[in-house]
Amino acid sequence: MTNYDARGERATRDVVSRGIYAEMRAGRTGPMGGVYIQMSHLGPEKVAKTFPGMVNRCSDCGFDLAGGRVEVVPTAHYLMGGVEFNVDCSTASPGLFAAGEDCGGVHGANRLGGNGVANSTVFGGIAGDAMADYVPGVRQWKEPDRRVIERGIERAEYPFSKPAGAIHELRDALAQTMWDDVGVLRHDAAMRRGLESVASHHRALMAIGVPDGDRRYNVTWHDWLNLQSLVDMSRVITVSALAREDSRGAHFREDFPETGDLHSSRYTRVSADGDDLRLEMVPVKFDIVRPGTSLISGEAGQPPKVAA
Ligand SMILES: Cc1cc2nc3c(=O)[nH]c(=O)nc-3n(C[C@H](O)[C@H](O)[C@H](O)COP(=O)(O)OP(=O)(O)OC[C@H]3O[C@@H](n4cnc5c(N)ncnc54)[C@H](O)[C@@H]3O)c2cc1C
Incomplete structure (x- = not known):
């Protein structure tokens, strides 16, 4: 991994995935087409203690993650995009609340480890509270739109x-x-x-x-x-x-490898227009943290600086 990033295998998962994929594409693979992960230099006992879930899961399949080598490949295991939603989990459709992996925008271009479950539990809780607040304020319930229901049945019966x-x-x-x-x-x-x-x-x-x-x-x-x-x-x-003609996080374009200007970042909004797709590039509003700043001391190469 140090051929790809000075942080080695501790680089972010998008970088590690690209490194593994590049090795696979160059044909430098193990017998099953992947590359090896080896952690034994940390001490097998320490590995077993620190990562018991992974070590046990590998052991169930006949692999020794603590002391040996395990062949790995990158895989799609998260969708960074999703429904556009507000911080209270409401959406553009009144009465529709959304939370968790179905929603886009929480992680930006790259979900970091552990933040998937955190997203779902935090926003799931917020959605629950927001729905409980919303319901008593509804003065008149709308009749369901029969045409939408008919279309749904038609689709499902097809x-x-x-x-x-x-x-x-x-x-x-x-x-x-x-x-x-x-x-x-x-x-x-x-x-x-x-x-x-x-x-x-x-x-x-x-x-x-x-x-x-x-x-x-x-x-x-x-x-x-x-x-x-x-x-x-x-x-x-x-x-x-x-x-998107740039490279950000998990979206990496070999023909546009540069990140581009972060201050004028845009996110991609796609909506259905009959059978066609409508695509817009929407400017990102930096409300709390701007590119190059961080709330965490010493992160992003600068002292913490919170935007007004
Ligand atoms: C292999 C893998 C490893 C991961 N590892 C980590 C990790 O280490 N740390 C981390 O933070 N995150 C990890 N994630 C991501 C994390 O697990 C998910 O982002 C998170 O669990 C999503 O939770 P959710 O409640 O938003 O959605 P889900 O858990 O997908 O829940 C959606 C639920 O809706 C149900 N459903 C779907 N359609 C319908 C329907 N029509 N009617 C009724 N029910 C329906 C589904 O059955 C499901 O139970 C991993 C994901 C994968 C795939």
Whole structure:
């Protein structure tokens, strides 16, 4: 890792992922296509004591994390984007509150370790309080919009109108497209190819369905609906990544490796407009901390400086 960052394997996870991916792409891998992590120089007992969960999990699978080497690869295990929400967890739809990994903006471009669960618990609590405050103030409940409900039922029933097909193969194909073309290291040509492949996976999905039958506990049906959401989200991710011609956190473009000016940072807002996607670059408002400053003493290379 020191070939990639002076902090070695203690660099942030986006940097470590890119380092691992670069090694994999250069063909310098272990037998299963990954690279090795080795912690034994810290002392196996200390490793076992400090990281008991990981050590036990590896041991369950026959690997010795404390004393030996374990082959690892980067993987997508968090979505930094999500629903746009306010600090009280309200959203642009009155009455809809959102919290946790479904929401975008909490972590910026790179989620640091441990902050996923912290986000969900902190904002989950805030959302609960905000909803409890909101309900007594509602003077008149709205009638549900029948057209929206009908459209929801139509969408959910769609797979029963098509011949059953290989959903899981399609899911694997989508994952492969996103890994190869919109993954750890991105560039324009690959993402354009990825966008076409995602469109083709969408067409393939709409041509297949699930066997007609019981709607209760029908996991295959859920898999189909989940895959439709995954295809939609893959399209949003690809369109956003293509539009952002800089590199920030987990979004790294080989054709635009520079971070760009942080003070004029913008975030990407994508909304559905029928079958089309509308994309806007929205200026980031730095309310508390500005780029180059930190609330933590000695961080960001400067003494703490809080914006007025
Ligand atoms: C492999 C892995 C390792 C991670 N490690 C860490 C870590 O070390 N530290 C850390 O802080 N974070 C970690 N994270 C991230 C963290 O676990 C998640 O961000 C966090 O758990 C998300 O919580 P949530 O409540 O927002 O969402 P979720 O935990 O995803 O909860 C959403 C719930 O909604 C349910 N649901 C979905 N659709 C419907 C529906 N239609 N109707 C009803 N229910 C529905 C789901 O079943 C689920 O129970 C890790 C994630 C992964 C995948």
